[in-house]
Amino acid sequence: MTKKNYWRELWNYHELIYILSWRDIKIRYKQTVMGASWGIIRPLVTTIIFTVVFNRIAKLQNPSAAPYILMVSAGMLPWQFFASALGETSNSVIGNAGLISKVYFPRLIIPLSSIVTSLVDFMVAFVIIIAMMIWFQFAPGWQIILLPFFIMLLIASALGVGLFLTALNVKYRDFRHLIPFVIQVGLYVTPVAFSSKSIPAHWRIWYSINPMAGIVDGFRWCLLDDTLYWPGLIISIVITLFLLVAGLRYFRKMEKNFVDDI
Amino acid sequence: MADTIIEVRDLSKNYIISHENGRDANANLRETITHQFKRMFSKSSPQQENNVQTSEKFWALQDVSFDIERGSRVGILGSNGAGKSTLLKILSKIIEPSEGYAKVTGHVVSLLEVGTGFHQELTGRENIFLNGVILGMSRAEIRKKFDEIVDFAEIAQFLDTPVKKYSSGMYMRLAFAVAAHLEPEILIIDEVLAVGDSRFQKKCINKMDEISRGDGRTVLFVSHNLEAVRSFCNKGIYLNSGKLAMQGDIEEVANKYASFYNGKLTAFKPNSHKPIFFNSITVNSPIVPFNNAIVLQCEVISDSHQDSYIIGMTITDTFDNKVGSILLNNKEPLKKGVNHINIKVPFTNVVPGDYKFITALALDETLNNEDVVWDYPGFTITPDSANNHFMIPKWHHSWGAHIMPDISFI
Numbered sequence: 001m002t003k004k005n006y007w008r009e010l011w012n013y014h015e016l017i018y019i020l021s022w023r024d025i026k027i028r029y030k031q032t033v034m035g036a037s038w039g040i041i042r043p044l045v046t047t048i049i050f051t052v053v054f055n056r057i058a059k060l061q062n063p064s065a066a067p068y069i070l071m072v073s074a075g076m077l078p079w080q081f082f083a084s085a086l087g088e089t090s091n092s093v094i095g096n097a098g099l100i101s102k103v104y105f106p107r108l109i110i111p112l113s114s115i116v117t118s119l120v121d122f123m124v125a126f127v128i129i130i131a132m133m134i135w136f137q138f139a140p141g142w143q144i145i146l147l148p149f150f151i152m153l154l155i156a157s158a159l160g161v162g163l164f165l166t167a168l169n170v171k172y173r174d175f176r177h178l179i180p181f182v183i184q185v186g187l188y189v190t191p192v193a194f195s196s197k198s199i200p201a202h203w204r205i206w207y208s209i210n211p212m213a214g215i216v217d218g219f220r221w222c223l224l225d226d227t228l229y230w231p232g233l234i235i236s237i238v239i240t241l242f243l244l245v246a247g248l249r250y251f252r253k254m255e256k257n258f259v260d261d262i
Numbered sequence: 263m264a265d266t267i268i269e270v271r272d273l274s275k276n277y278i279i280s281h282e283n284g285r286d287a288n289a290n291l292r293e294t295i296t297h298q299f300k301r302m303f304s305k306s307s308p309q310q311e312n313n314v315q316t317s318e319k320f321w322a323l324q325d326v327s328f329d330i331e332r333g334s335r336v337g338i339l340g341s342n343g344a345g346k347s348t349l350l351k352i353l354s355k356i357i358e359p360s361e362g363y364a365k366v367t368g369h370v371v372s373l374l375e376v377g378t379g380f381h382q383e384l385t386g387r388e389n390i391f392l393n394g395v396i397l398g399m400s401r402a403e404i405r406k407k408f409d410e411i412v413d414f415a416e417i418a419q420f421l422d423t424p425v426k427k428y429s430s431g432m433y434m435r436l437a438f439a440v441a442a443h444l445e446p447e448i449l450i451i452d453e454v455l456a457v458g459d460s461r462f463q464k465k466c467i468n469k470m471d472e473i474s475r476g477d478g479r480t481v482l483f484v485s486h487n488l489e490a491v492r493s494f495c496n497k498g499i500y501l502n503s504g505k506l507a508m509q510g511d512i513e514e515v516a517n518k519y520a521s522f523y524n525g526k527l528t529a530f531k532p533n534s535h536k537p538i539f540f541n542s543i544t545v546n547s548p549i550v551p552f553n554n555a556i557v558l559q560c561e562v563i564s565d566s567h568q569d570s571y572i573i574g575m576t577i578t579d580t581f582d583n584k585v586g587s588i589l590l591n592n593k594e595p596l597k598k599g600v601n602h603i604n605i606k607v608p609f610t611n612v613v614p615g616d617y618k619f620i621t622a623l624a625l626d627e628t629l630n631n632e633d634v635v636w637d638y639p640g641f642t643i644t645p646d647s648a649n650n651h652f653m654i655p656k657w658h659h660s661w662g663a664h665i666m667p668d669i670s671f672i
Contacts, residue, residue: 013398015395015400015401016395016396019391019392019395019396019401023381023384023392026383026384026388027381027383027384030383098378098379099378099379099396100356101356102356102372102374102375102378102379103354103356103372103374103378103379103396103397104354104355104356104370104372105396105398172291172294174291174292175291256358257358259351259356259357260277260357
């Protein structure tokens with residue numbers, strides 16, 4: 001199939017993306033007492049614990065003006081999305097094995113719908129940080145208008161890595177064990193619970209190879225008027241674009257054999 | 263030339279089956295990496311390597327070519343493992359062929375399973391939308407046809423109940439109802455009618471008929487119900503162990519399939535462990551002209567003397583439709599040892615075709631069968647120009663196998 005047809009076909013099926021993520025969200029809170037409030041409780045409690053551990057116990061400080069808890073939640077916001085998107089996409093094709101072995105649609109629909117599902121959680125977490133900013137009476141700077149760009153960058157990097165992992169997970173189930181581990185480690189190598197300014201200056205450029213480092217910094221820049229480390233951001237953009245293109249190509253190459261490999 | 267909607271050329275699909283010490287299809291990463299390393303550093307030829315891996319190629323489909331014209335209703339026949347499902351999956355673009363190609367022009371909807379994508383926890387209403395979108399409808403379209411779908415499925419009162427609480431019949435009806443309201447150019451149906459009661463099956467077949475005849479849609483239909491295939495389809499494709507055995511008009515293909523299928527069954531083996539059994543059973547001639555009689559010759563071995571016995575006989579056609587039956591009460595005794603029983607069967611008004619006997623022996627009117635011989639022997643009734651009923655050349659199988667006698671104008 002030519003490239004152009006591929007994307008047109010994907011568009012023809014765009015409703016399927018929404019309905020599959022609608023299904024996943026609907027199912028997730030069936031038979032739960034607290035329902036969707038889980039979407040708020042989880043990130044909120046994690047943020048509080050991180051603040052207590054890193055700020056109160058380990059005595060780390062935020063070099064910028066914002067309260068420590070705000071800094072943590074501005075880091076938690078993109079990280080939670082990234083982590084949940086990786087977790088959801090990487091299992092998405094296997095989880096929908098019954099579907100893809102019986103019906104044809106562009107396979108990319110499945111990881112895309114997982115991204116949309118994670119995006120809904122992201123919206124909920126966004127409400128939390130807005131509420132906190134109001135509570136601390138902390139107004140963002142003019143950079144807030146650039147936030148959509150960083151959200152796009154975040155989605156692109158999650159999708160890029162997610163597509164790789166999805167395709168690999170179909171063939172090699174090792175990734176099922178590897179992914180939770182990577183996410184766990186990733187939380188500590190990404191400046192979520194601390195400021196990236198705590199990194200020694202000569203290491204900082206290497207630290208930026210983790211695309212999420214630049215993205216988290218970007219979120220803090222937009223929301224909390226933090227300073228931005230521009231070289232880090234540029235590296236992050238380049239790496240994200242590379243991951244997205246490579247991830248898409250790899251996924252397209254592998255998707256032909258999904259049903260045979262599953 | 264007519265409008266070709268599906269073009270299949272030299273289509274093959276193989277699977278590598280690996281054995282114990284070969285690499286598994288779901289290889290794990292470490293094995294793949296070490297394997298790649300070994301290959302990089304060892305100088306062994308690929309030939310040698312193949313010897314190490316004891317895997318073999320299994321051809322699910324091999325060199326299949328055919329064309330399907332727009333608007334035809336094609337029945338795909340073949341026994342289990344003949345490659346029917348593989349073919350349908352390739353035509354639906356679910357899997358890719360190993361060799362050859364299938365060019366399909368038009369929007370395809372395939373029903374390879376009842377209720378694909380249904381979620382147990384969701385209600386009937388929610389599943390209609392979910393399933394509809396999965397099968398390629400837009401939500402607006404579903405909203406438009408929603409009432410029609412609910413009507414067809416006959417589940418109006420359970421619309422807001424999770425489908426996990428549905429009976430299997432309701433589930434099946436809902437699933438088919440959604441599918442029946444799709445408007446694809448090509449509809450592919452695999453064995454989905456195997457479930458559900460016969461009234462609903464009929465309703466589905468009628469709906470499919472309406473779909474395909476009304477707007478000239480193309481339908482590919484797999485079912486083990488040969489009768490359903492025969493009455494619904496006009497073309498047939500017969501697959502045998504992954505190869506195309508025959509294609510053409512459904513009547514010819516179905517007959518060939520049925521005779522092949524019956525051929526496999528016709529090996530007669532006496533049930534000699536039973537106290538009373540048919541030791542051999544034959545007809546005096548396997549070919550009978552229309553309105554002539556045949557003699558069924560049975561050799562029965564009994565370990566005891568019996569005062570009387572009953573022979574039950576049914577005649578079926580190649581599609582296992584019953585033509586008729588009889589019970590014969592014989593007042594003569596069944597001797598200990600070998601008995602020769604000859605039965606004259608006049609096939610008055612049975613139309614030309616292939617038929618076979620089912621014969622049973624019981625001792626009294628409780629009809630507990632001592633022994634039964636299924637589908638053996640077979641025989642063929644041929645048209646007889648001297649004796650023919652004028653309807654014979656025009657006869658259609660769906661009218662039955664028997665010309666009703668003695669009906670006339672008064």
